Amino acid sequence: MKGLYKRLSVILLAIILTIISLLVIIKSGNHYTAKIELKYFANRTDNMKVEVEQDEEYIKLVDYKIENDILYANLEAVNPGRAYLVIKNIDDESYVKMNMVYVHKNNVISWDNYFGSSTNDIVIPISSIILLAYIDILVIMKLVKNIKNSMYQYKNIGLLGVIIFLSFGIINQVGTLFNYNGLLSTINEVVEICSFFSIILAPIGIITSILITISNIVLIKKEGFGIRNILGLIMGIAFIIATITPIWIGDYLQTATFIDVHYEQGIGLYLEKFIKSSTYIVISYIECILLGTVILSLKAAKHIPKFNKDYILILGCQIKKDGTLTNLLKSRTDRAIEFAKMQKSNTGKEIVFVPSGGKGNDEVIAEGEAIKNYLVQNGIKEENILVENKSKNTYENIKLSKKLIDDNNKEANIAFSTTNYHVFRAGAIANDQNIKMEGIGAKTKAYFWINAFIREFIATIYSNKNRHFINILYLVIISLLLVAFIYYSNVIKLN
Numbered sequence: 001m002k003g004l005y006k007r008l009s010v011i012l013l014a015i016i017l018t019i020i021s022l023l024v025i026i027k028s029g030n031h032y033t034a035k036i037e038l039k040y041f042a043n044r045t046d047n048m049k050v051e052v053e054q055d056e057e058y059i060k061l062v063d064y065k066i067e068n069d070i071l072y073a074n075l076e077a078v079n080p081g082r083a084y085l086v087i088k089n090i091d092d093e094s095y096v097k098m099n100m101v102y103v104h105k106n107n108v109i110s111w112d113n114y115f116g117s118s119t120n121d122i123v124i125p126i127s128s129i130i131l132l133a134y135i136d137i138l139v140i141m142k143l144v145k146n147i148k149n150s151m152y153q154y155k156n157i158g159l160l161g162v163i164i165f166l167s168f169g170i171i172n173q174v175g176t177l178f179n180y181n182g183l184l185s186t187i188n189e190v191v192e193i194c195s196f197f198s199i200i201l202a203p204i205g206i207i208t209s210i211l212i213t214i215s216n217i218v219l220i221k222k223e224g225f226g227i228r229n230i231l232g233l234i235m236g237i238a239f240i241i242a243t244i245t246p247i248w249i250g251d252y253l254q255t256a257t258f259i260d261v262h263y264e265q266g267i268g269l270y271l272e273k274f275i276k277s278s279t280y281i282v283i284s285y286i287e288c289i290l291l292g293t294v295i296l297s298l299k300a301a302k303h304i305p306k307f308n309k310d311y312i313l314i315l316g317c318q319i320k321k322d323g324t325l326t327n328l329l330k331s332r333t334d335r336a337i338e339f340a341k342m343q344k345s346n347t348g349k350e351i352v353f354v355p356s357g358g359k360g361n362d363e364v365i366a367e368g369e370a371i372k373n374y375l376v377q378n379g380i381k382e383e384n385i386l387v388e389n390k391s392k393n394t395y396e397n398i399k400l401s402k403k404l405i406d407d408n409n410k411e412a413n414i415a416f417s418t419t420n421y422h423v424f425r426a427g428a429i430a431n432d433q434n435i436k437m438e439g440i441g442a443k444t445k446a447y448f449w450i451n452a453f454i455r456e457f458i459a460t461i462y463s464n465k466n467r468h469f470i471n472i473l474y475l476v477i478i479s480l481l482l483v484a485f486i487y488y489s490n491v492i493k494l495n
Helices: 002-028 123-149 154-179 183-223 231-255 267-302 327-347 367-377 394-408 420-432 446-463 465-494
Strands: 031-037 048-053 059-067 070-077 081-089 095-103 109-111 311-315 352-356 414-419 438-442
Touching: 002 123, 031 095, 031 109, 048 059, 059 081, 070 081, 123 154, 154 267, 154 446, 154 465, 183 465, 231 267, 267 420, 267 438, 267 446, 267 465, 311 327, 311 394, 327 352, 327 367, 327 414, 327 438, 352 367, 352 394, 394 414, 394 420, 414 420, 420 438, 420 446, 446 465
Parallel strands: 311 352, 311 414, 414 438
Antiparallel strands: 031 070, 048 081, 059 070, 081 095, 095 109
16 A cells, blocks of 8 residues: 555656646746847847747737847747747848747747747756656665565665666756756657666676676686576677667668658657667666666675574585585585674574585585585584485575474574575575575676676566566657657647
8 A cells, every 4th residue: 555655646746746837837938038149140240130020919029138149038928829039130131040939828938849948947847856856765765675674676676777767867857957948858858868878878888798708708718608608798799789779770760761850740750769769768777777786786795694593505506526516616605604603703603504405417416415515524513504405496495495494493594605696686586485584695706707697687687577578668658658749849839
């Protein structure tokens, strides 16, 4: 119910802000002071006059003045309709500048566009900032609450991605306050914001792709060629292509003969806008999810669990042919031993180790048994070791280990040790089973970590693929509606 109330509060705030904006604009909108900089016009002279061209009296030019190459023209609405404010050369009556002026049915003047600038219309971006900030605060509060309950939730990544995107949108809207040009300007800003967001991240993406490529080359040399070892390279290339493609499409359509993207009343221009905006908005969404994944994964990897644990689960992975631990699995086990020592030093509390992992077809013993042998070799007493040796994957590691622990203590506080890049996803797998446990991350080599992290990101996207698909669909629909609004405004302007 709380979620429903928050959604309703957003809708209510949006309605209130819309009403306030309309009242402010309607109350003061029948007068408008046009401000035109003249220094940019090559055919301007010192002998100029300003007048209104109109079929009927829609606009009254109250007065005007020119100061420091800026024309200030005070206009007053008379009747709904469209007129033109023109600046002419007195000597030869030639046009220096012409601007459209609209008078709406409520006698609100809009400048140069049907949804152009109006008196006190700065209330629109201010309202937009207030609404975005309110939504951002609600999402931040939701994320903080979720993290307190469990850091390891896939929806936390989505929430953090939304926070990043909304914060960027707020910053963008604050920037428009200093040069606001009307409602249509705001809509265009929203359409362009995603492309701007993607473009400013493009250099970072290119540098990251180069680093990923280098790490993949090292990884292939160390670990051998395989699709899992070139995922980072594939993603880096895909990111660059996705960023460049809308630009290429735009350039191609600019010179295409089968469609005209230069005519404001033609569908071509708006088709181009929709393709570019929807593509960029999808890219921006994925980038925000990627940033959210990076931030929360790093947070999870660096997290140190509370020193109140009864058990620490060691997640198994491939062992050597002789039954000893690989460096990767050894680092997980060493990290668990290190945590046990930290807890003992800080609180005096002993911990029970739960090495987890079954026997694969190419393994001589179960991974859990191999980890136990290593623990004993490093001075851990056997009575402080509880072996799980049936599991085949992380899901079963956690499920079967929890079952063993429950047989001894159903109220136990549990930690788990795994490789740093795997902490968040392992925690999310536990959370999906309603198992509360905190993770601790073991270091791995940089060339392996980067590619492994990409795998974790792909796994994160896949785990919530339906939700991500729905979110992207919503964003594309919003992009379509915004472009349709621009089309509506421009068609009205020209008719």
